[in-house]
Amino acid sequence: MKTIKWVILFVFVAFAYTVSAQADLMIKVTNVRSDCGKVMIATDKGQYNMVDAKGAETVLELKDVPVGKCKVYVYHDENGNYQLDKEGDVPLENCAIVDLDVKAGRKEEVNIRLVDVRKKVKK
Incomplete structure (x- = not known):
């Protein structure tokens, strides 16, 4: 019976840790036009941030990812309208989508390069 209690306690603690485990990300964005x-x-988990564009490179922080x-x-919302401008389905502003595997308990540094999707579509 003691063994079952310890197993249940271990499972509960492991579940609580995985649910609450979070990390902070420092994102260096390059190729800002x-x-x-x-x-x-923004992340698909609900975290978001924005900063003024300051040249070809900008740093943002995402907390509690x-x-x-x-x-x-x-x-890069170049015209400041808070929307990713598109022509049809093609973004007119430089953008990027990156898959990350966030690790617990440390501040991660991530580099993301924006791309002009219009140039890739024309190829």
């Missing part, structure tokens, strides 16, 4: 507008970032796999969406 200009100093105009903002660089916007749950441990595990997540997608990070970044774009």
